Amino acid sequence: MECKKEKNLERCTCTYSSCAKQGICCECIAYHLKSRQLPGCVFPADAEATYDRSFEHFARLVTSGKV
Incomplete structure (x- = not known):
């Protein structure tokens, strides 16, 4: 399976910028x-x-309706 890292990064909301796994779901x-x-x-x-x-x-968060 081909990783679509660049496309995944477009919608990745993680704010931990030094994470090497960003975009590699x-x-x-x-x-x-x-x-x-x-x-x-x-x-x-x-x-x-x-x-x-x-x-x-x-x-x-789910219980309080925030998700």
């Missing part, structure tokens, strides 16, 4: 799931900026 997702986290792109901008990418944080 399969690596990003695998990395975060190992730590019981979700990638920054599934969070609203204000929540992503906290760098709390935990499942629990995402669940709180």
Whole structure:
């Protein structure tokens, strides 16, 4: 499968600019799931900026209607 890194970068909302996985979604997702986290792109901008990418944080956002 061909990676579409450049196209992925057009819609990547991750603000962790030094991340080597930006635009390489399969690596990003695998990395975060190992730590019981979700990638920054599934969070609203204000929540992503906290760098709390935990499942629990995402669940709180869903429960409060922010996602």
